[in-house]
Amino acid sequence: MFTFSSAVSHASTNGLLHRHLPLIRQSPSCFPGVLRCFASSHPAASSPPTATTDTLATKHKPRVIILGSGWGGYTLASRLSKSHYDVRVISPANHFLFTPLLPSTAVGTLEFRAIQEPVRTIRGLGQYYMAKGREVDLDKQVVRCEDLYKGVKFEVGYDYLILSVGKKSNTFGTHNIQRLEGVVVFFLKHLYHARQIRNRILECFERASNPTLPQIQRDRLLSFIVVGGGPTSCEFMSELHEFINQDVASWYPDLIPHIKLTLVEAGPGILGSFDKALSEYYLKELEKKNIDVRLNTAVAGVDERYIEGEQITVARFKDGSEVNFGTMVWSAGLAPVKLIANSNLPLHRDRVVTDDYLRVPNTKGRVFAIGDCAVNPAVNLPPTATVAEQQAIYLSECFNKYYSKFDVLDEKNTEVELPLPGKVTPALMPFNSLSFLNKLLCNSSPKFQYKNRGAMASMGFGGGVTDLKTTDLPSPKTTLSGYASFLVWRSTYLSKQLSAQNMILIPMFWFKALVFGRDISRF
Numbered sequence: 001m002f003t004f005s006s007a008v009s010h011a012s013t014n015g016l017l018h019r020h021l022p023l024i025r026q027s028p029s030c031f032p033g034v035l036r037c038f039a040s041s042h043p044a045a046s047s048p049p050t051a052t053t054d055t056l057a058t059k060h061k062p063r064v065i066i067l068g069s070g071w072g073g074y075t076l077a078s079r080l081s082k083s084h085y086d087v088r089v090i091s092p093a094n095h096f097l098f099t100p101l102l103p104s105t106a107v108g109t110l111e112f113r114a115i116q117e118p119v120r121t122i123r124g125l126g127q128y129y130m131a132k133g134r135e136v137d138l139d140k141q142v143v144r145c146e147d148l149y150k151g152v153k154f155e156v157g158y159d160y161l162i163l164s165v166g167k168k169s170n171t172f173g174t175h176n177i178q179r180l181e182g183v184v185v186f187f188l189k190h191l192y193h194a195r196q197i198r199n200r201i202l203e204c205f206e207r208a209s210n211p212t213l214p215q216i217q218r219d220r221l222l223s224f225i226v227v228g229g230g231p232t233s234c235e236f237m238s239e240l241h242e243f244i245n246q247d248v249a250s251w252y253p254d255l256i257p258h259i260k261l262t263l264v265e266a267g268p269g270i271l272g273s274f275d276k277a278l279s280e281y282y283l284k285e286l287e288k289k290n291i292d293v294r295l296n297t298a299v300a301g302v303d304e305r306y307i308e309g310e311q312i313t314v315a316r317f318k319d320g321s322e323v324n325f326g327t328m329v330w331s332a333g334l335a336p337v338k339l340i341a342n343s344n345l346p347l348h349r350d351r352v353v354t355d356d357y358l359r360v361p362n363t364k365g366r367v368f369a370i371g372d373c374a375v376n377p378a379v380n381l382p383p384t385a386t387v388a389e390q391q392a393i394y395l396s397e398c399f400n401k402y403y404s405k406f407d408v409l410d411e412k413n414t415e416v417e418l419p420l421p422g423k424v425t426p427a428l429m430p431f432n433s434l435s436f437l438n439k440l441l442c443n444s445s446p447k448f449q450y451k452n453r454g455a456m457a458s459m460g461f462g463g464g465v466t467d468l469k470t471t472d473l474p475s476p477k478t479t480l481s482g483y484a485s486f487l488v489w490r491s492t493y494l495s496k497q498l499s500a501q502n503m504i505l506i507p508m509f510w511f512k513a514l515v516f517g518r519d520i521s522r523f
Contacts, residue, residue, distance in 0.1 A: 061086045062408045063126070064399070065143055065156060067133045067339070068164035069093050069119050072371035072388035076162060078498075079396035082124030084404040090129045090156065092148050094119050097191055099385055100456075100493050101506070103236035106194040106329075107201065107243040108518035114505040116191060117498050129156065133339045136161065138363060159408045162395065163352055163360075163369040165340065167383065170333030175301030175316075177330060184313050185302065185328045188232055197329060201240070202522040204326045205252050217310045221326035222258045225315055227299055228332035229265030229272065231457040234282060236329060237263050241289050242460040247518045261291045262323055264315075266298040266332070271465070273382065274455055275479050278465040285459060297321075302328070334383060340373050351375035356447040357398070357420060358391055365418025366408075368395060379450070386430075386453050393427040394448045426451050428472055431495055441474060456489045461514065464489045 063086045066073045073089060074096035080087050095116040104110040119128050134153070135144040142155045169187040171177040177185055186197045204221040207213065213221075226237045241261060249256055263270070263286065270286075270293070271279040286293050300316040307324075315323045335341075336350040346353040346361055352369040354360055354376050360367040371388035381387050402421040407413055423444035428451040429437050442451065454471040458464040464485035469477050480488060490510075497503045 060409070062159035063088065063157065064160045064162065065090060065158035066162045066164060067091070067143065068166060068371070068373075069096055070164060070166050070371060070388065071096075071099070071385040072166075072392045073162070073164035074117070074119065074122075075389050075392035076164065076370070076396055077119070077125060078122050079393065079400075081400045081404065082126075084400065085160075086126040087122075087124070088127045088129070088156065089119055089122075089125065090131055090133055090143065090145055091119065092130065092132050093190065094128065094130050095191070096498070098493070098497070098502075099189075099232075102188065102191070102194055103232060103239050105191070106188065106197040106236060107239045108198060108247075108520070109239060109243075109513045110506060110509045112191050112195060114502055114509055117502070121499075133165065135339070136163075136343060136345070136367075138344070138367065141366065159366070160399075160403075161367045163340075163345075163367070163373055164371045164388065164392070165337050165373050166388075167334040167372040168337050169330060170335035171330070172333060174299055176304075177299075177302060180302060180313070181330075184326065185330055188236060188329055188331045197327070199522055200327050201243075202520060205248060205255060205520075206522065208255055208258070209252055214308065214310055216308050216312065216324075218255075219258050219260070220310075220312050220324040222255060223260040223262070223323060223325040223327075225262045225264060225323060225325045225328045227264050227328060227330045229263070229267060229270035229295075230331065231271065231455075233263065233265075233329070233331040234270055234286070235458050236331070237261065237286065237291060238458065238460040238463070241291060243518060247520060250517065251520055260323075261289075262325075263291055263293045264297050264299060264317070265293070265295050268296055270295075271457060274457070274465060274467045275469050278467055278479050278481060281481050282457065282459065282465055285463065294321075334372060336373065345369075348375050348377050353377060358395060358448055359418075364415070370395065381450055387450060390427045390450055391448060394424055397421075397424045421446050424448075428453070430492065437474075456485065456492065458486065458489050462486050 061084065064080060066077050066087065066089045069089055069091035073091065077087055077089050095118050098115040101110055101115045105112050105115060119125070129145060131145040131147050133143050134146050137144065141159070142157045143161065144153060144155050146153050169189055181187065182196060186200065187193050188197065208218045208221045224240060226233050244256070244259060248259075269279050270283055283293060294317070298318045300318045303314045303316060305312050305314055312324050313326070315325055315328065340347070340352060341350065352360060352374045354369050354374050356376065358368050358370055358374070359365050360369055370391035372383040375381070398421040403418060406419055408418070423446055425438045425444045426442045426449040427435070427438060428442050429435055430453050442449070451472040452470055453473055454466065454468040456464065456466045462483050464481070466480040466485040466488050468475055469479060471477065494503060494506055497506065
């Protein structure tokens with residue numbers, strides 16, 4: 001069986017060297033990361049094979065490659081036993097992002113670094129490659145990658161591969177959305193998206209305060225459109241409204257009459273996965289804040305026109321209406337990343353097919369898929385963070401307790417199917433400190449079991465909705481709204497932070513925003 005560590009010690013090493021060294025020589029001074037990556041994966045390229053630590057270290061440990069550093073990838077990489085496996089992560093993001101708090105950073109309620117955890121801080125991690133996975137060669141068991149900065153291509157071998165690459169924003173081919181992305185249209189899935197949005201919002205207010213600006217241009221700059229009716233869209237709109245009411249009103253009082261907020265949803269309601277009463281409550285609260293909520297309305301396209309001698313960006317809707325705008329935040333729909341879309345893996349609705357054990361069929365148990373990019377056609381699970389997290393916990397238990405007993409490095413087992421795992425207790429409780437309750441409250445099974453932990457959506461300070469009607473948690477099957485939901489939302493997500501540092505920083509920034517206001521500096 002092919003692995004990087006075994007390939008180095010065979011005669012085929014020379015072929016690998018010849019394939020990769022020309023790429024590295026193209027920019028040796030600009031690309032030391034790939035050189036280090038190559039040297040660690042191919043010790044013969046940098047030192048005599050007799051003194052190769054990497055070869056000796058990985059020779060007796062199967063290499064687990066995890067593609068992605070989100071809820072699934074980061075959780076799995078953290079929990080896998082490093083004494084049993086050489087764990088390596090490949091991801092364009094060198095950090096884990098705590099996505100429920102992302103909308104707060106886009107307006108300055110929280111700072112960006114307070115909601116992320118660096119991948120390299122995972123204890124015992126074998127290696128991290130800041131790159132994009134471009135192709136998976138199932139026959140050779142290698143992932144072909146592309147460096148994020150210079151586009152240099154390289155390969156990383158695996159014994160086990162976990163696909164946890166998530167999904168990207170889906171523009172549905174809407175006219176000009178992709179072309180104007182990063183200019184007046186912004187997605188909200190990553191930290192750099194939130195930074196772009198924050199800078200754009202502040203730019204719009206500063207430009208609009210210029211007394212020489214024509215009125216039509218001022219009104220355009222102060223028109224904000226949010227596309228999508230899910231939790232991220234609604235939470236961002238609530239945060240933006242609070243920012244305007246509490247901070248913009250103090251520093252740009254003359255601009256308040258010109259501000260227009262519009263939320264657009266193609267479906268019949270917002271927060272479609274929540275209890276209907278909660279969705280209607282949230283909708284009414286948005287309308288009370290003079291937010292123009294347009295349901296059953298899809299964006300047909302974005303045009304750039306000259307009106308009264310000024311270049312104006314206009315959102316066209318399929319019902320024939322139009323709105324001039326300065327900033328559009330697009331948080332509607334999901335699309336597969338290129339690795340998945342262009343792969344030869346079995347797909348179902350653009351997601352990698354898995355079985356009840358999260359294995360990709362016809363890979364002999366060597367390839368797994370979790371999170372948004374994966375689907376078991378027999379079980380319809382939502383593409384949410386809690387699903388990815390529970391799947392990662394399940395897989396870590398399988399690998400640490402059961403798969404570690406299978407010698408995947410033995411050539412005799414090359415064509416042998418990985419044995420099925422034993423019983424695994426589902427991760428019902430959302431906090432590690434309460435994980436001992438899982439065995440008391442749940443039945444164990446070799447198959448992955450998803451447990452509903454409920455759903456929450458914030459509404460700025462003092463507001464929100466919590467849906468526990470269908471939860472599997474040992475709590476009343478009820479719903480919460482208003483201040484009670486706000487307390488549950490904040491306490492839950494603060495408790496789920498992965499580092500003491502962020503558990504300290506987050507309440508500090510909440511306190512700062514409440515007492516001193518948000519930072520309005522643009523840099």
